C-alpha cells in the first residue's frame with residue numbers, strides 16, 4: 001500500500017475505533033449512575049430499566065440496516081451523522097427535564113451507536129489486506145472491551161465528583177471531538193461503497209441480505225459467535241457481580257474488580273487469537289479449541305467456591321482470554337462472501353449475538369428467580385453454550401481464501417523441503433557408512 005494510502009487507512013481505522021470506544025462508554029454509563037438518575041428523574045426501577053434498555057432495542061434491529069447501507073454507500077456518509085446522534089443523545093439525557101426526554105436521548109444514543117462496530121469492521125475489510133482482518137477486527141473489539149473495563153472505573157469516580165448530568169454532557173462533548181476527528185481522518189477506501197459496490201450490486205438494496213440468509217454456513221458461524229459472546233454479556237455485563245458475592249464471598253468492590261478481568265481477558269484474547277489465526281492460516285480449529293477451553297475455565301469459575309480474589313480474577317481472565325476467540329466468527333463469516341457483502345454479513349453476525357444477549361440476560365434472571373438465587377444452576381448456561389458452540393464449530397468449513405491457500409501451499413513447500421533435506425542427510429549417512 002502506498003504511504004499516503006496507508007496513512008489514510010490508519011487514520012480511518014483509528015477514527016472508527018475511537019467512535020466504538022465512545023459508544024461503549026455511552027452504552028454503559030446509565031448502569032454507573034443508576035441511583036442518582038432514579039432519584040433525580042423520579043423513576044421507578046422498572047422505568048430506569050426501560051430507559052437503559054432503549055439503547056439495545058434500537059441498536060439490535062439497526063445492525064442489519066447499517067450493514068446494508070454500508071455495503072451500498074460506504075461508511076463516511078453514515079458515520080459522521082451517527083457520531084452526532086450518539087453525542088447529541090448523551091447531551092439530551094444530561095439535560096433531560098423529565099423521563100421522556102431522557103428516553104428520547106437514550107434512543108438517539110443507541111441509534112448513533114449502532115453504526116460504530118460494524119463500520120469499524122467495514123473499514124478494516126476495505127482498507128486493509130484480508131490477511132490482517134482477524135487481527136485488526138480483534139483489536140477493534142479489544143478497544144470496546146477496554147473501554148468497558150476502564151470507563152467503568154473513571155466514570156464512576158467522575159459521577160461521584162461531578163454528578164451524573166455533568167458526566168453525560170461531558171461524554172457528549174467528547175463525542176463531538178471524535179466527530180471532529182472523523183471529519184478530518186475518516187475516508188472511504190477506494191472500492192468501498194458506491195464507487196464499486198453500488199455498480200456491482202444490482203437490484204434491491206436488500207440483495208446482499210437475501211444471499212446471506214440463504215447461506216447455512218453464515219447462520220452456523222453467527223450462532224457460534226453468539227454462543228461464544230454470551231458469557232461477556234450475561235456474566236461480565238450483568239450477573240457476574242452477584243455470582244462472585246454469593247458463591248465466592250467477595251465484597252462488592254472486589255467482585256467488581258474480578259468481573260473486569262473478563263473484559264481484560266477478552267480484549268487480550270481478541271487480539272491474540274486474531275494474530276495467531278492470521279499467522280497460521282487457520283480459523284476453525286482455533287475457534288473450536290478456544291471455545292472449549294473457555295467452557296472449561298468458566299466451569300472452574302462457576303462450579304468451585306474459590307474464595308481468593310486473586311485466584312478467581314486469574315480464572316476469569318483466562319476465561320475471557322480463551323473466549324476472545326469468538327471474534328474469529330466475523331472473519332469466518334465474511335471470508336465465505338463477496339467483498340461487496342462484507343458489511344451486511346458482519347452486521348448479521350453481530351445482530352444475532354446482540355439478540356442472544358437480549359434473550360440470555362433475562363433467561364438467567366428467570367432461572368435465578370425459579371431456583372431461589374442458585375447462581376451455579378442459572379449460569380450453567382454459560383459453559384453449556386460454549387460447549388455447544390465448540391461442537392457446532394466442528395461443522396463449519398475452513399474458509400478457502402487466496403491468502404489461506406497461499407499459506408497452505410507455503411506450508412506444504414516447507415514440509416517438502418524438510419523431507420528432501422532429511423532424505424539427503426539419510427543418503428549421505430548411508431554412503432558414509434558403506435565407505436567406512
Ligand SMILES: N[C@@H](Cc1c[nH]cn1)C(=O)NCC(=O)O
Nearest residue numbers: 117141225226229326349350353
Ligand atoms: N464481539 C462482538 C459481538 C459478537 C458477535 N459475534 C461474536 N461476537 C461485539 O462486541 N460487538 C459489539 C457490539 O455490541 O455491537
